[in-house]
Amino acid sequence: MAFLTELDVINDMLATLGESPLNAIEDDHPMVAAGVRFLKVASWREQAKGWWFNKEVVTLSPDDDGYILTPADAISVDPLKPENLFVQRGRRLYNTENSSYKFTQEVKCAVTRSIPFEDLPPSAASYIAQCAVMEFQISYDADGQKTRLIERNVREALAALNTEHIRNQQVNLLYRPSVQYEMARMGFFNRNYSRT
DSSP states (O other): OOOOOHHHHHHHHHHHTTOOOOSOTTSOOTTHHHHHHHHHHHHHHHHTTOOTTTEEEEEEOOOTTSBOBOOTTEEEEEESSTTOOEEEETTEEEETTTTBSBOSSOEEEEEEEOOOGGGSOHHHHHHHHHHHHHHHHHHHTOOHHHHHHHHHHHHHHHHHHHHHHHHHHTOOGGGSHHHHHHHHHTTTTTOOOOOO
């Protein structure tokens, strides 16, 4: 299976209007700019929820003036420790404890990043693409039957994305150390279940 490209998504949008596919995004078509905008907005909105592929822990340091600048691709920056009292304002961190943008030491943060569309995992790209196509279709065509079909595609893509997210986050209770310990203590990992 080939990875989705922005062109694929734009062509899916145009197909909802009965338009022929383009060979390149740069082709002269009056709906391309709108399609690109719908894809950009859907990508940012869905990635802002924070998934396994775009969240990471980073340590940010103040510059010479005491400001901590957030990464250019950061959607959100949150403190890892509850005692750290800072928030993201624009492209800088704001210290709510002393009502200042000035910091004297580095801070550890959870950063949610905006990943370029073509670098997304296939399940995320598929879901974002379906969301963008649905919003485009509703805005420019609003045919009820088409909308229902696209909504079904969105639901299926979201289910696949959630499945991959859960697998990557290992949220299954069986992965918890306390459960693993109890299972080992009860001998679950030492039993031989093979038939003789």
